[in-house]
Amino acid sequence: MSSTLLEAHHIGKHFGGVSALRDVSLTIRTGEIYGLIGPNGAGKTTFFNCLTGLYVPDRGDFGFDGQLLAANAPHQAAQRGIARTFQNIRLFGNMSARENIMVGRHLRTRAGVLGAVLRDTRTRAEETAIARRADELLAYVGIADRADHLAKHLPYGDQRRLEIARALATEPRLLCLDEPAAGMNATETAELRVLIEGIRADGTTVLLIEHDVKLVMGLCDRVAVLDYGEKICEDIPSVVQKDPAVIEAYLGGSPDA
Amino acid sequence: METLLQQLINGLVQGSIYALVALGYTLVYGIMGLINFAHGEVVMIGALVALSVTGALTAAGLPLWLAGALGIAVAILTCMALGWSLERIAYRPLRHAPRLTPLITAIGMSIVLQNLAMMLWGRNYMQFPALFPKAAFSVGGAHFTAVQIIMVLTSAAMMIGLAFLVYRTRLGMAMRATAQNSQVAGLMGVNIDRVVAAAFVIGSALAAVAGVMVGAYYEIAHYQMGFMLGLKAFTAAVLGGIGNLGGAMAGGILLGLIEALGAGYIGDLTGGFLGSHYQDIFAFIVLIAVLVFRPAGLFGEKTGERA
Numbered sequence: 274m275s276s277t278l279l280e281a282h283h284i285g286k287h288f289g290g291v292s293a294l295r296d297v298s299l300t301i302r303t304g305e306i307y308g309l310i311g312p313n314g315a316g317k318t319t320f321f322n323c324l325t326g327l328y329v330p331d332r333g334d335f336g337f338d339g340q341l342l343a344a345n346a347p348h349q350a351a352q353r354g355i356a357r358t359f360q361n362i363r364l365f366g367n368m369s370a371r372e373n374i375m376v377g378r379h380l381r382t383r384a385g386v387l388g389a390v391l392r393d394t395r396t397r398a399e400e401t402a403i404a405r406r407a408d409e410l411l412a413y414v415g416i417a418d419r420a421d422h423l424a425k426h427l428p429y430g431d432q433r434r435l436e437i438a439r440a441l442a443t444e445p446r447l448l449c450l451d452e453p454a455a456g457m458n459a460t461e462t463a464e465l466r467v468l469i470e471g472i473r474a475d476g477t478t479v480l481l482i483e484h485d486v487k488l489v490m491g492l493c494d495r496v497a498v499l500d501y502g503e504k505i506c507e508d509i510p511s512v513v514q515k516d517p518a519v520i521e522a523y524l525g526g527s528p529d530a
Numbered sequence: 531m532e533t534l535l536q537q538l539i540n541g542l543v544q545g546s547i548y549a550l551v552a553l554g555y556t557l558v559y560g561i562m563g564l565i566n567f568a569h570g571e572v573v574m575i576g577a578l579v580a581l582s583v584t585g586a587l588t589a590a591g592l593p594l595w596l597a598g599a600l601g602i603a604v605a606i607l608t609c610m611a612l613g614w615s616l617e618r619i620a621y622r623p624l625r626h627a628p629r630l631t632p633l634i635t636a637i638g639m640s641i642v643l644q645n646l647a648m649m650l651w652g653r654n655y656m657q658f659p660a661l662f663p664k665a666a667f668s669v670g671g672a673h674f675t676a677v678q679i680i681m682v683l684t685s686a687a688m689m690i691g692l693a694f695l696v697y698r699t700r701l702g703m704a705m706r707a708t709a710q711n712s713q714v715a716g717l718m719g720v721n722i723d724r725v726v727a728a729a730f731v732i733g734s735a736l737a738a739v740a741g742v743m744v745g746a747y748y749e750i751a752h753y754q755m756g757f758m759l760g761l762k763a764f765t766a767a768v769l770g771g772i773g774n775l776g777g778a779m780a781g782g783i784l785l786g787l788i789e790a791l792g793a794g795y796i797g798d799l800t801g802g803f804l805g806s807h808y809q810d811i812f813a814f815i816v817l818i819a820v821l822v823f824r825p826a827g828l829f830g831e832k833t834g835e836r837a
Contacts, residue, residue, distance in 0.1 A: 365706070
């Protein structure tokens with residue numbers, strides 16, 4: 274039995290009169306690929322934003338690796354080992370692909386301004402290591418040849434890969450992917466699937482928001498379904514697919530109708 | 531021809547001061563979108579602290595060069611602490627407030643610092659110690675002094691140092707990432723509070739150096755000396771494209787040249803009706819012209835990263 278990595282306890286979040294999340298609890302185990310699906314506006318991205326500290330939930334809290342996560346502290350979430358990508362890509366457009374990843378290494382490196390000026394051996398060793406690690410990550414996601422291109426000049430699919438590489442650079446224990454296959458064609462989606470499986474095989478737990486039901490069902494160990502801010506189902510893909518509530522949420526009617 | 535060369539030299543010297551101060555404005559604006567109108571007052575505090583410390587140490591029997599060096603060091607450290615405190619006390623609580631709120635606060639901090647300086651140092655003009663050698667040179671009929679050379683070289687060194695910091699260090703990378711998207715930088719593990727504080731501290735150190743140089747150049751210091759200088763440096767930053775480091779440097783030098791040339795020729799152009807004491811109008815003509823015709827500045831992107 275694998276151990277618990279993330280526990281969401283009764284998360285609630287309102288925007289004015291709209292409740293985006295209502296009493297959502299879920300548990301993610303170490304080493305699994307966990308899918309979070311639901312119709313548009315179901316609260317999936319809001320859940321991500323609460324988890325990564327961009328929003329403060331009105332109710333509930335998150336336990337990560339047995340300890341509470343501080344609310345509203347994005348860089349602490351990153352420090353604890355939670356990294357994410359964005360539904361609408363948010364790279365540092367005017368920095369090169371390599372530099373984007375080096376920002377992600379920020380947390381795991383130490384050298385200060387003094388070291389950069391004095392060029393002592395430790396700083397130089399660290400700089401070499403950062404650059405090497407950045408290139409490794411670029412190769413890992415398959416865009417090694419783009420290292421020196423400005424992020425904003427990369428093709429769309431490569432920008433998505435770069436976002437994943439940047440998130441991996443923070444050495445996360447939980448990688449949260451927000452619709453990574455959005456806008457991708459079938460070939461790119463198939464490559465993405467191999468990449469995500471590789472990430473899990475290398476020891477990182479993955480939380481995946483995705484619209485592509487085929488991808489989710491083929492990839493995830495367990496799936497939770499959100500509808501109007503509530504969790505209506507959580508199980509292995511084959512069970513979720515047959516759940517009447519899920520079918521109703523997606524098709525807007527009962528399966529018998 | 532002699533006037534032209536002379537005014538180009540004067541403009542370059544004045545412009546290098548504008549550039550140093552403009553960098554402080556643009557650094558803070560680039561990272562958090564705030565125009566820190568109290569920045570000119572940091573320059574003033576730097577000059578006055580250097581003046582007091584140097585004066586006290588020479589009175590205690592230290593040679594002028596040593597007293598001066600210590601005075602500059604204390605001024606830089608004081609201004610760094612001042613910049614850090616300004617951000618911590620006045621601006622950080624307003625980080626998520628509407629944009630007008632911190633702007634008004636900045637103007638308020640400017641008034642507070644001016645009055646504080648007036649209480650500490652008095653209302654009178656004070657003699658600034660002559661920190662740099664007095665040697666004068668003459669080339670092609672134009673005169674310049676060792677002080678001017680030192681000022682231009684110091685400014686250049688500071689700017690190279692800043693460029694190194696921003697483009698070659700881990701802190702600089704965090705600063706650039708924060709300027710482009712602070713939310714995402716935070717999610718990647720960059721501590722935004724520290725990056726913002728660093729921008730204030732670095733800008734204030736540059737301001738302290740500028741204050742000492744202005745004091746040593748005119749050999750005078752006063753609690754209101756930072757106000758006009760701050761406004762003009764702000765103009766220089768806008769001219770270059772606020773938020774853009776290279777723009778602030780170029781805008782500062784350019785503004786210095788425009789002012790110097792304008793002051794040198796305004797008498798001839800208006801048949802003696804307006805004299806060189808009208809030189810201040812040029813900076814503000816430039817500001818208005820930029821805002822009307824090229825609001826993003828010379829080097830600013832039209833759809834600025836921080837529009």
